Amino acid sequence: MKSLEVSFKNPFFKKASSSQPYTTANPFRVMVHKEIADNIRSWRFTVLLALIVLTFFGSMYVSLSNIATAVANVKDPGHLFLYLKLLTTTDGTLPPFHVFLNFLGPLLGIGLGFDAINSEQNSGTLIRLMAQPVYRDNLLLSKFISALIIVSTLFFSLVLLMIGGGLLITGVRIDPEEILRIFSFTALSIAYVAFWLSLSILLSVKFKQAATSALTAIGIWLFFTIFYQMIVNMIAKALLPNPAFISPGQTIYYNNIVLNVLRLAPGRLYTDAVTTLLMPSVRSLGPLTMEQMAGAIPSPLPFKESLMIVWPQVSGLVAATVVCFAWSYYLFMRREIRN
Amino acid sequence: MENAVIQLRGLTKCYGKLKAVDDLNLVVNKGEIFGLLGPNGAGKTTAILMMLGLTEPTAGTAEVCGYNATANPIAVKRKVGYMPDSVGFYDSMTALENLLYIARLNGVAEAEVKERAHDMLKEVGLGADINKKTGAFSRGMKQRLGLADVLIKQPEVIILDEPTLGIDPSGVKEFLALIRQLSRQQGLTVLLSSHHLHQVQQVCDRVGIFVGGKLLVEGNLDQLSRNLFAEENYVVDITLKEPVATPWRLEHALLQMEAVEKIAVNDNNIEIACSQNVTPDIVRFFVNENFDITGVQQKEYGLDEIYQKYFENNLTENTDEKPGGFFQKSFLQKSKQ
Numbered sequence: 194m195k196s197l198e199v200s201f202k203n204p205f206f207k208k209a210s211s212s213q214p215y216t217t218a219n220p221f222r223v224m225v226h227k228e229i230a231d232n233i234r235s236w237r238f239t240v241l242l243a244l245i246v247l248t249f250f251g252s253m254y255v256s257l258s259n260i261a262t263a264v265a266n267v268k269d270p271g272h273l274f275l276y277l278k279l280l281t282t283t284d285g286t287l288p289p290f291h292v293f294l295n296f297l298g299p300l301l302g303i304g305l306g307f308d309a310i311n312s313e314q315n316s317g318t319l320i321r322l323m324a325q326p327v328y329r330d331n332l333l334l335s336k337f338i339s340a341l342i343i344v345s346t347l348f349f350s351l352v353l354l355m356i357g358g359g360l361l362i363t364g365v366r367i368d369p370e371e372i373l374r375i376f377s378f379t380a381l382s383i384a385y386v387a388f389w390l391s392l393s394i395l396l397s398v399k400f401k402q403a404a405t406s407a408l409t410a411i412g413i414w415l416f417f418t419i420f421y422q423m424i425v426n427m428i429a430k431a432l433l434p435n436p437a438f439i440s441p442g443q444t445i446y447y448n449n450i451v452l453n454v455l456r457l458a459p460g461r462l463y464t465d466a467v468t469t470l471l472m473p474s475v476r477s478l479g480p481l482t483m484e485q486m487a488g489a490i491p492s493p494l495p496f497k498e499s500l501m502i503v504w505p506q507v508s509g510l511v512a513a514t515v516v517c518f519a520w521s522y523y524l525f526m527r528r529e530i531r532n
Numbered sequence: 533m534e535n536a537v538i539q540l541r542g543l544t545k546c547y548g549k550l551k552a553v554d555d556l557n558l559v560v561n562k563g564e565i566f567g568l569l570g571p572n573g574a575g576k577t578t579a580i581l582m583m584l585g586l587t588e589p590t591a592g593t594a595e596v597c598g599y600n601a602t603a604n605p606i607a608v609k610r611k612v613g614y615m616p617d618s619v620g621f622y623d624s625m626t627a628l629e630n631l632l633y634i635a636r637l638n639g640v641a642e643a644e645v646k647e648r649a650h651d652m653l654k655e656v657g658l659g660a661d662i663n664k665k666t667g668a669f670s671r672g673m674k675q676r677l678g679l680a681d682v683l684i685k686q687p688e689v690i691i692l693d694e695p696t697l698g699i700d701p702s703g704v705k706e707f708l709a710l711i712r713q714l715s716r717q718q719g720l721t722v723l724l725s726s727h728h729l730h731q732v733q734q735v736c737d738r739v740g741i742f743v744g745g746k747l748l749v750e751g752n753l754d755q756l757s758r759n760l761f762a763e764e765n766y767v768v769d770i771t772l773k774e775p776v777a778t779p780w781r782l783e784h785a786l787l788q789m790e791a792v793e794k795i796a797v798n799d800n801n802i803e804i805a806c807s808q809n810v811t812p813d814i815v816r817f818f819v820n821e822n823f824d825i826t827g828v829q830q831k832e833y834g835l836d837e838i839y840q841k842y843f844e845n846n847l848t849e850n851t852d853e854k855p856g857g858f859f860q861k862s863f864l865q866k867s868k869q
Contacts (some may be wrong), residue, residue, distance in 0.1 A: 317620020324614040
C-alpha cells in the first residue's frame with residue numbers, strides 16, 4: 194500500500210500535474226481506469242457477479258422468511274438488531290451470507306487476480322506497456338486497486354440494497370450502530386477478498402502460465418478451508434495431553450495455542466471477526482471461564498467493544514495482504530519482462 | 533560526435549556464464565536509420581532492452597537522448613518509441629482503444645487524443661479497421677498498429693525489433709517505405725534490428741553486424757564492402773552450357789590475362805576475380821575458345837556477401853561458443869547454394 198504513496202509523491206507526477214494541470218491524466222489513473230473497464234467487460238467477472246448476487250439474494254430470502262421468529266426470540270440479547278438479523282438468520286436450508294462469503298470471497302479474489310501479470314506477459318502486452326513512461330509498480334498496483342474498487346462497489350451496493358430492501362419491507366428504523374456494524378462487516382469482507390486477490394497476483398507474477406497460478410491459488414484456498422483445521426486438530430490430539438488429567442488452567446492454555454494456530458488460516462480470521470461484528474452478543478473469541486462470566490449481564494456489546502475484540506483479526510488479514518503484495522512487488526520489480 | 537542520440541559504451545550483459553551482449557560500443561546520430569543485423573540469439577533484443585532501461589546491464593552505460601537508460605528509464609521511454617518483436621495487443625479491445633490507452637499513458641492531452649489516434653491509424657493504413665478488435669488482426673495489421681503505437685507518442689527515436697517478421701514481401705516493402713518516409717519527414721532517428729539482410733539494405737543509412745554479442749563491424753554499405761573485399765574488386769560469374777572438366781585445361785591461359793587474379797571452377801560455372809573490370813575481354817576469350825556462354829554476371833557486393841563473410845570469419849575464430857553457432861552454419865549453407 195505504501196508504494197501508492199511513493200508513486201504519487203514522485204517528482205515526475207508532480208511535474209506532470211503542475212505543468213499541464215488540466216489536460217493530461219495521471220498514467221496510474223489511466224491504468225486503473227483501463228483495468229476496471231477490462232474487468233467489468235470480462236465474462237469471468239459476469240460469472241462471479243452472478244454467483245455472489247445469487248447467494249446474496251438466496252440468503253436474504255431465507256433470512257427474510259425467518260426474521261419474525263428471530264426478532265421475537267427474547268432470549269437472544271441481540272434480537273432487536275433487525276438488520277444484523279437479516280444478515281445472519283437462517284433456518285438451516287442455506288447458510289447465512291457471511292458464511293457463504295467465507296468461501297466465495299476467495300473465489301472472487303482469485304478469479305480477479307490469477308492472470309493479472311502472466312497473461313499480459315504471454316500476450317506480449319507487458320513489454321509494450323513497460324516501454325511506455327510508466328513505473329513498473331504502477332502496473333501491479335493498478336491491477337490490485339482496480340479489482341479492489343470493483344469488489345468494494347459490489348459489496349457496498351449489495352449491502353445498501355439489503356438495508357434499503359429491509360427498510361421497505363419491514364418499515365423498521367435502522368440503528369446507527371447497525372449501520373456501523375454492517376459497514377465494518379463490508380469493509381472486512383473487502384479486506385478478506387483483498388488478501389486472496391494479492392495472493393493470486395503474487396502467484397500470477399511467480400508462475401508463467403495462468404492455469405498454474407489459478408490452480409495453485411485454488412489449491413491454497415482448498416487447503417485452508419478443508420484440510421487445515423483437520424490437520425491441526427489431528428496434530429493437537431496426538432501431541433497435547435488428555436484434558437482429563439490436567440488442570441483447567443492448562444486446558445485453557447493448550448486450547449488457546451490450538452486456537453491461535455487455527456487462526457493462521459485467513460478464512461478463520463474472517464469468520465471470527467465477522468461473527469463478532471454481526472452478532473453483538475459474542476463477547477470473546479476464545480474460551481471463557483465461569484469466573485469471567487459471573488456477573489455478566491446478557492446484553493449486546495457496544496460497537497466499540499466488538500471492534501476491539503476483532504482488531505487482531507483485522508490486523509492479521511491486512512498484514513497478510515500487505516505481505517503478499519510486498520512479495521509480488523519484490524518479484525516483479527527486478528524481473529526480466531521479455532517473453 | 534555530432535548530436536549522438538544513442539550512445540552505448542562498453543555495454544555488457546551476462547546471463548550466468550553466457551555473455552548475451554559483450555562490450556558493445558555504438559553511436560547512432562540524429563536522423564539516421566541504423567540497422568542492427570545479426571542472426572537469432574545474437575543479443576540484439578537484449579541490447580535494445582538495455583537501451584530502454586528494461587534490463588539492467590552487467591557493465592557499461594547506455595545513453596539515449598542524453599539520459600542514462602538504467603538510471604532514468606522514464607525519461608528515456610518518454611522520448612523513445614519501442615516496438616517489440618512480437619507485439620501484442622489487448623485482444624478484447626479495438627485498435628482505437630488499444631491506441632488510446634497508450635496515448636493516454638504517454639500523457640497526450642484528453643482533448644486531442646482521439647483525433648490524434650484516428651489520424652495515426654489512417655496514416656499507417658488501418659483507417660478501415662479502427663473499430664475492429666485486435667484479436668481478429670492479421671500479423672501485418674498488428675505490425676502496422678504497433679507502428680502507430682510507437683508514433684502516437686511523437687518520439688524522437690524509434691526502436692523496432694524485427695519489424696518485418698512474419699509479414700509478406702509486399703507488406704514488408706510498404707512497411708519499410710513507411711518507416712523511411714516517416715523518418716525523413718520528421719527527422720526521426722530509427723534503430724531497427726533484423727536478420728533479414730535485403731530488407732535492411734533497402735532502408736538503412738548505416739548497419740552494424742552483431743554476432744554472438746559482439747558488434748563485428750559498422751558503417752554504411754559501401755564502406756563495409758570496400759573494407760571487406762579490398763582484394764577482390766570485381767567478380768565475374770560465367771555460366772556455360774556444358775560443364776567443364778576439372779582441372780580445367782584453360783585455367784592457366786586465362787590467368788595469363790591482365791588483371792585476372794583468381795579462378796574458381798564449379799561444373800559449368802566459372803567465377804573469375806579480377807582487379808579491374810575486364811568482363812568484355814573475358815567473354816571474348818571464352819567465345820574464341822568456342823564455349824557456349826549462357827550467362828554472364830558481374831557480381832556486386834551486397835549485404836548478403838558482407839554478412840556471410842563476417843560469419844565465415846567469426847566461425848573460424850570461435851567455433852562452438854554459443855548455440856547460435858549451429859544457426860550460423862545452417863544459415864551459411866543456405867546462402868551458399
